[in-house]
Amino acid sequence: MKLQGNVSLSVGWITLFLMGTDLFVVSPLLPFISEAYKVGSATTGWMVTVFAITYAFSAPFFGWISDKKGRRTFITFGLLLFAISNTLTVFAPSFLWLIVSRILAGLSVASITPLIYAIIGDIAPPNRRGTWLSIVVSGHLTALWAGAPFGTLLEHFLGWRSVFVVMAIIGAILVVVNFKTWKSIPKSNLTSNLLGGNLLRILGSVSVTTIWAISMYTLYVYLGAALYSENRFSSSEIALAVTFYGVGAVLGSLTSGQLTDKFGEKKISKATLIFLALILICLGVFFSSGDWIYFFLFIWALVGYAGFTSYQARLAVEYPKERGIVMAWNNTALYIGITIGSMIGGYAISNWGYPPLPYVCSVAAIVSFILSTQKVQETKKESAFSANIK
Template sequence: MKKKHLALLFLIAFLTMLGFGIIIPILPFFAEKLGASSFDLGVLFASFNIMQFIFAPLWGTLSDRIGRKPLVSFGLFGFAITFILFGLADSYTEMLIYRILGGIVSAAALPTVHAMVADLFPPKDRAKGMGIVGAGIGLSFVFGPVIGGLLSSYGVAVPFFVSGGVALLTFFVILFALPESLPKEKRSSSGKRKGANPFGALFGSLSLLYAILFIVSFAFSGLETTFALYISDLYGFDSRDLGYMFLVMGIIAAFVQGGMIGKMVKRWGEATVLTIGMCLYGIGFFTIPVFGNFWAFSLILALFGAGQGMIRATANAMITQRTTIGQGVTTGAISSMDSLGRILGPLAGGAVYQFTASGPFILGGVLMVIVLLWFRLRHQRLPEPSLEA
């Protein structure tokens, strides 16, 4: 049953994030077509992440009370409708409204998928489960932008309709094929457990791990915002070159998360694998300003791909192993930290880039050193994993 569950969760994560990946290269052009300025575009991106930051823990809390499947289904159905409406929008105001609604409803889906992994896998195997779901997400960002670019030749709205269609297909897969992972007898205790505050979880005994996820998301989203400008301004690379570089990163990330995480964790433990991931991130950030050719940048992004797989799978596993509240609210809080990083990281990266082109990468490297030292000094003070978590 667990293998069937995990295969379905991999497919759901892949199809869900494939929809996001498809619209990544198209959204700016669609918004500009309707008269949006660069500031308007920033608001469009930020509004989605802000809604996810607010609502992911709230949906997670609800999933602890009523079960996982209703929330994943609701999130995917809402995602499908809002993306189709987005493709039909004929004004920036409509786009913003649908983007806000999309952020609210889609926040119910992916965090709840991670909660299902936590329901199904005991602590010792959880990193492997998180890694396989993460591999589905990674592969979606390998293929999604390519598909989106091809679909855009038929019209800038077409990728949004296809994304909505993919989400609707995923909704029916969930409805008819995905079993519930949280039995009724466990719902009241996990959803109403003392201290199950959607945001209070961020400031408890696991705050170190939540902070790592925030800083990693903050630093990497700053890179995503400025890396294209950096390689274009300094070396003349174009969007096609960037696509190939990120293709390498996505493949490496999916390979590490899907095939290596479980073995690495069994051999070295989560703390060591998490440390290795942060080291790879730090090396990646500091070496970007050193090199200036296509293969060097591809290799550096491959370091980020491998590091991302290690950090996300192990940090998620360590948090869900030690949580004293419901897995839904816990994975919702994890998603909130990722969203907050994606809200603030691009703002910081863009601001620093104005002063020095290599600034965002140096900043990211320094943050990785700080958080790595902090983790090595404090990780032994984390609570012991719970056998029931």
């Protein structure tokens, strides 16, 4: 049983590492793709945009149908489509076909990432669910500081198309590996009433993630530009700063799993949001203080992603029958938050410059905490109401 658990976690980690690499590696490759197809950088950026939009809109569908039909089939389908879409990216004869390939890639990742989270939540021992989820989340986050730089290095020696060749090959291998790894999960007793009050409760729950994402990405999207503007960082210093952030994110996710299993999902998810707000204020104060910025970026990511992982575990516990669709909506909420955060950051920079960004993020963290607390109180009221009926 222990061996089977280790195999499941390893396969989940590797699969999410590949999904994260596909997400994070495109941005540093955009200049080379732009040159290859002779289009402007703004136009090339649509590769990222169409991927995110497709993912955000299709993930809830795959989560819903996997709750009814089982998850293994859709994860396998997603990986097959992932291999095909990356192959199309390699051989795309025009920029239009390149965009089509990224739409298909977004569709494929939407049927893989949230369902891996859900299936791990399904099979994990109840007293280890936080740890198991934190391990697979760390696979996705490791791609931020390991997968994307490796892809960039591969481009340097073999060209940008080689990155997608490698991802297509690994995706094809994982089709077989995932199909053999995941046993059929019992179908949920979920009924068509999901579109009633329960869906509204789910949307209320995942709104915490949307505001959390604003607290993380309003600054992160513009981090390189902010470090250059306020600290005159060189490209190597910016890369080092991002590495500190990435390592903090992975360690935060892993640490959160242990703490969640020990103290409970609700306590850790709320505590991390409070600490996140305080750390962001400190980050704002010390943003232009030289080497201290590395430390605060590390702590920011450590606490921030500890909160994300603990909240994933909390949702898995609170919605056992709708785990697939809840994880899917949570990922959609994440992408919505990233989009809104980037818009807020752009507005703030245009009007006030870079220094206010950490404080804007801190306000978002406080709002996320308040929403999280409201959710807990609502659950308690529902439980008390149920008890009175009985």
